[in-house]
Amino acid sequence: SIKQSAKFKQFQHQAHQLVQRGFDQHVKLAVTGLSRSGKTAFITALVQHLTEQANSQNLPFFSVVQQHRMVAAKAVPQSALDIPTFPYRDGLNALLQGQWPESTERINTLRLAIKYRSGGGLRAQFSENHTLIVDLIDYPGEWLMDLPMLDMDYSTWSKQQLQLLSQAPRVTQAEEFLSELEQFDASAPVDEQQLAKLARQYQALLVHFKHDLKLSVLQPGRMLMPGDLAGAPILAFFPLPEVIDAPENSGYFHLKKRYQAYVKDVVQHFYQQHFCHFDRQIILVDLLSSLEQGAEVFAEQNQAINQLLSYFSYGKSNFIKRLFAPKIDKLLFAATKSDHLSAEHHKDLALLLDDIVAHAKNNLVFDGIKIETMAMSSVASTKAVQVMQDGEKLNCISGKEMKSQHQMTFLPAQPPMRVLSATEWPKHGFNFPSFYPDLTADKKIRHVRIDHVLEFLLGDKLR
C-alpha cells in the first residue's frame, strides 16, 4: 500500500541518515609554532586554497582534489563558544592588498566543512556525498613551551631558570635582575609591591630574550603571549633560590603558591581543555630566521623543538599520558617560508628540519605516531627567475622586498642540509630577505607544497 511504502521510504531515509551520521567525520587539526613562524598566514591560505582554489592545477598532490572528488568546502559556525573565531576575512583582505595579515596572539578556531565524494569502498555504497568537519585550532607555540613545567615543582623549575639566566647569552642582560634577587629576602614577610616589581623585571627579561636575542626556551610562555591573562596576578612569579621551610607569610611561600596555581589552572587547564582533544598537529618552524640569527639562536631553537617533541612521545614521558591521554596520531613539522629560497634548495631546508628532529622521530614512530617533515610556503612572496652571469645560469628569486620596499632580484643562499657545528658555521652567517606577499594577477594565492601538507594531514580522512 501507499501508506506502507511511505513508511518504508521514511525508514530508509532515517537509516540512511544514521549511516551518514556515522560516516560523517570530524577532525581537530591544531596549528602551532612560535610567534612569527607563519600560523596566521598558513591558516588564511589553507582556508582559501580549500574553499576558493581547490582545483587540480593548484593542489595537484591533494588526492581528493586531484581525483575531482571534492564537492565544496566552506567555513561554518564553530561549536566551541569559548574560543574566539580565527579572523580569516581580515587575513584574506590583508593578503589581497599585498600585505601580510596581522599575527594572532591567542588561541583561535575556525570550522570548515568539506563536502566530497568517496573514492570507493563502503562509504561510496551508502551515499554520494560525505562531509568532513575540520576544526582548525591555532594556538601560540610559546604555550607549548610550558609543558615541562607540569613535571616540575617550584624549586626544580627555579633552579633550572636561574641556571639558564647565569649563562651566555642570557647572563649579560640578567645581571641586574640576579643581583636584585640576591638582595631580596625571600623568607621575610611578603611584600606584594616588591614581588610585582621583580615579576615585571623577569617578564621584561623574557620579552627581551625573545625579541632581541630570538631565544625560544622561555618560561612561563604566558608572560610572552598572555592571551586573556595579561596583567593577572597568576602570571606574577619568577624563579627564586630555594628556601627550605619558608614560613607561610613569606615571599617564597607566596611565589611557590602562584607557581603551583599557574601550572594547575593555566598549563594543565590548556592541556586538558584543548591539547588532549587534538587529532592532528602541524608545527610551523621558521628555520630561515633562526639561521639568520646565528649559531646560538639556531641551537636553542633545535633544543626547543626537541624538548617539545619529547612530550609528544607519550611512551617516554608518561606523566603526560597519565594526565591527559592525548590522541594525536599525525604530527607534521613544516619549515615555512621556503619561497625565500630558490626551488632547487627547498629540499635542503626539508633535510635540515629532518636532521633536527631525526633522533626524536624514532621514538615517536615507536609510539605509533606518524611524523613527517616538509618545507613549504603558505603564501608565496617571490617568483623564480634565472639570471645569466658570466655565462652561468643563476636560479634567483624576485619580489617586493620589505626593508627596501623595492622590487628586488636576489640570489638566495643555500641552507645547510644538516645541523652545523659552531665551527662549521659560515663566517658571514646567513641572510634571507623578506618579501611582501605576491598574488597572481587574478588575486589567487600561490603556495609551495601546501597540497602535500593537506594530503598528509587530511588525505586519509577524505578517501
Ligand code: GDP
Ligand atoms: P604567526 O605569528 O605564527 O601567526 O605568524 P604570521 O603568519 O603572522 O607570519 C609572520 C610573518 O612571517 C609574516 O608577516 C610574513 O612576513 C612571514 N610569512 C608567513 N608565512 C609566510 C610564507 O608562507 N612565505 C613567506 N615568504 N613569508 C611568510
